[in-house]
Amino acid sequence: MFTKILIANRGEIACRVIKTARRMGVKTVAVYSDADAGAMHVAMADEAYHIGGAAAAESYLCYDKIIEVCKQSGAQAVHPGYGFLSENAAFCRALAENDITFIGPPVGAIEAMGSKSEAKKIMEKADVPLVPGYHGDEQSIEFMKNEADKMGYPVILKAAAGGGGKGMRIVWKAEEIEDAYEAAKREAIKGFGDDHMLVEKYLTKPRHVEIQVFADQHDNVVYLFERDCSVQRRHQKVFEEAPAPLMQNDLRARMGKAACNAARAIGYEGAGTVEFLLDEDGSFYFMEMNTRLQVEHPVTEMITGEDLVEWQLRVAAGQTLPQKQDDLSISGHAIEVRVYAEDPDNDFLPATGTLTHLRPPQESAHVRVDTGVREGDEVSIHYDPMISKLIVWADTREGALRHLRKALNEYQVVGLTTNIEFLATLAAHPAFVNFDVDTGFIAKHENDLFPKREHITDDALALACLDVFITRDEEAQAQADWSGDPFSPWHSTSGFRMNDDNHHELYFVEGDDIITVTCHYRDEGYVMELPGGDVLVRGERDDNGDLAADLGGRRMKATVVRHGDNLEILVHGRAHALKLFDPLAAAEGQDEVSGSLTSPMPGKVVSVLVEKDQEVKEGDSLMILEAMKMEHTIFAPMDGVVADIFFNAGDQLEEGVELLKLQGE
Template sequence: MFSSVLIANRGEIACRVIRTCRRLGIRTIAVYSEADAQALHVRMADEAWPIGGPRPQDSYLRGDAILEVARARGAQAIHPGYGFLSENADFAEAVEAAGIRFIGPSAASMRKMGSKAGAKDLMDASGVPVVPGYTGEDQDAQALAREAQRIGFPLMIKAAHGGGGKGMRIVRAADEFAAALESCQREAANAFGRDRVLLERYIEQPRHIEIQVFGDGHGNTIHLFERECSAQRRYQKVLEESPSPFVTGELRTRMGEAAVLAARAIDYTNAGTVEFIVDPAGAFYFMEINTRLQVEHPVTELVTGLDLVEWQLRVAAGEALPLAQHAITQQGHAIEVRLYAEDPDAGFLPGSGVLTRLRLPREDAHVRVDSGVVEGDTVTIFYDPMIAKLIVHDADRPRALARLREALAACEIEGPKSNVGFLERLVRDQAVVEATIDTGYLDRQPDALRQAADPQAVAMQRVAAVVAELFALEEAAHATPGDPHSPWSAGDGWHGVGAAATRLRLRDGEGVLDVHASGRHGRWSVTLGDAAPSAVTAARRDGEWLWLQVDGSSRRYRIGGDRDHVLVHDGDSRRAVQFMRREQRAAGSAAGNDSRLRAPMPGRIVVVRAAAGDTVSAGQELLVMEAMKMEISIKAPRDGELAELPVAEGEFVEADTTLARLA
């Protein structure tokens, strides 16, 4: 085993590797960019060294800088994590040439899989089923258009290099092909440095099933069963689970055998994932091999009881696989979701900023949390905006889903907006509960999981927030020095004839409500705006739990937040309420009348399609921004004349910068 390992990555995977190395007594060396100088993985490692600027190309993609640190600090091996250089054959080759062990497959195996086109041809020749399509080197736009006509629509354009959902477009008609090809090639070039694409038939309502494979240097290749990743949005996985509720025992056996065959075809060693697309009838086709550990590997770990990072380390050190195929079994059911700093109500636009409050569920035998940040850390604009992964495990799928709902309810995230509310609705959606979801489900109905607020539930959540605030006010008043038995020290407005009114103002989303409350010690009358008063006849606060009896019914709420914010969860949904001080004013939004189009987040202008003086139509694309590894189309909100377009291609802009203005 190694005595020291350098981790050439950041975020939760770097933290994950550090924990396993620490358990095995291996010294860890971290590298970091300017933006990550105080990141969690830097603080956790035994030592850490800077390698460049905040942009990935100036730091984490600089193989020379990483190798320089590895040599200087005497690292015996480099773990690439996932993303960045993890699937870069040139880097793997340079590491081995420097006399350092690369914890991953060989450069030769990577090169066979580095091109999706070449990989499909190789798998086809090896007897692994592949989707019909075009993988040729002729990338002329007219040639590709002819191939598209031959394959037929719908079809998918895919970047031949890279992954992560970048450089992929579905085309349903011939007149959409040229624009989709241009966009796909541009995104692929920006993300992977190469714009080659391949075409393949698009399978409607498919399932995404992947098989975890492992190979060693002693000729052993095995699989560790499947993961289903069919819950996707724009080709990005949202929920992953194992075992797949769709896969039968017979299909599991056939897919496992095909995955092992695919791995052997490229002499694969270490951890990898063979990804398949499966049609509704159960026919499966090879998609790609990810020559690295996957983000969703924890679900495999929880159902097999194995530490895949430890296996990576042992195999890279020259050891044989710890177990043979027959000794690996699945126990129970595991599900993973990813908490992101993103705004589901704004098209899942990635966010950034300081995590002013971050509360994640306690880890135990059923709940695991993999995170690369803690409260007070910053989600930056330069990298993937993941906050954490929540992974749960239980005896069966229904119980695992129940665990996941509980774990999500315990999350509190303040600072940048997050997708936690979206995930809570997702794990209650009928398609997830009944395991009928396919890869296009979320994109076909983008509004299906928007919060449909029940007015009565909303009113009760607001009352619960007010009662939590009243308890806090009473507690603060009782903490004031003075005679504890004097009514003048009660702080509840008692003035000789009973309790006077407490007036509050709360902000709930975009609305502001005046609140009138009277009473004391768990018995209140609460009036929200113009609504009829609610009679709180009993209330108990026990830590994070609040029990209420209101208007003849009772319910328990989870309460979180801080002095100015109260987070209320009723077991099904969450509501955040801000109690405003007197000097605060309700901010009116003039966005509906604003003729300025502003940058929704920091990013780079990659395409400008209009100029000042042009007449534009509602929905017309004016320019394209690139931010957080995705393209954002900026469109005209209405018909009119473009009075101003002050940005140029290649320019970097900050959030809220004016990109265009209509007359």
């Protein structure tokens, strides 16, 4: 076994690998960029080395720097995690040339599966079922369109070297294919440096079921059952669970055998995932093989009791697989969700910012949280915006869903937009609970999963007011203690008024609305005039800084996070944002926003499609933006003339900046 390994990755996967290595007595070396100098994985590792700038291309993708760190630190092997260099054959070859072990498959296996088109040729020879499609070298749009016409629409265009939904487009009718093809090729070249495309028949109601395989250097290959990853957005997984619901043993065995055949066909070693599309009639088709550990591997660990990172280290060190096929079994049910800094109401665009308040649910035998961030860390534009993986386990799927909903209800994040409420809504949806699921689940239930945002509740308003008064009391008490005259009536916050009811009016801003709450001081608390009626409110702050409140006889706990005049009220599993407003101090004036278009995300301008003074029609494409290798097109919201353009191709953007201005007709 190795005595020291380097982890050529960052974030939660680096932290995950470090935990297993530490348990096995293996020392770890971390690498980090300018942006990650204070990151969690850097603090956890035994050693850490700076390797370059914030952009991945200047640091985590520079394998010559990583090899140099291996030599400096004495690391005998490299664990690549997933993403970055995990499936880079050139990196794997360079490590071998420097007598450093790659904790992953051989170069030949990576190369064989690195091209989707070449992989499908190999799988066809190995009798692994394939979806009808074209995977050849002819790449002209005319030829691809002809192939699509022969298959019949819908079809899906995929980058041959791709993954994670990048360089991928669904085409529903012939007239859409040219634009989709060009956009997919642009994404592919940015994301993978290769714009070779393939086209396949698109199944309209498939499930995405993948098989976890493991192989050693002694011709042993096993499968550790399956994971269902059907719930997706933009072809990226949202929910993963194991075992796959409704899976029959004979189908599981057939899919497992096909996956092992795929691994044997390329001389595989280590952890890999063979992904299939499972149709309604029980037929399944090879989609791709990921030659690395997957993001969703924890659900497999939870149902098998095995540590897949430990298996990786043992196999890379030349040991045999820890278990044979007959020794493996399924225990219970596990579900994983990815907690992201993203805005589900804005097409899941990534969000950036500082985690000003972060409180994940308590870990237990039923709840696991894999993360690489801490409170105060920044989620930046440079990397994937994952905050954590939340994994739950129980004896049954029903029990796992209960633990998931409770854990999401307890998960608190303030400082940026997250998908937590969306995940909770989806986890409670009747169709998901009954597992009426396919890869089009989110689009099919869009109205349920993206409900119209309701105004703030009376409970949240009352808690915001209570927090304001408790904060004022705390500040007054601190001032009194400091003054040397703590009993002076000038330090009182009771609201006493001569010849008048002792009350106070609080003003909050929610969106475009100003909400007024009149609060009457009483010995037993505050009578608050809320939109739904008057309520007696009282409470205190506990040792954790949370509110223990009584609202008209209903007791509840809540968290209120203050940053300046902004309040985030976390209660009943929801986050409510308010701003404390002083009407006397409010500045007059009104920003002119009519006709402007702003960036919905931080990123870079790929291209500007219009010129100043150009006439445009509603729906015309104006700009193409890119963030995290995904493209987003800015469309004209109305007919008009381009009055001004504020950015050029290649410019970096912050979220919310004005891109251009339209003058309406």
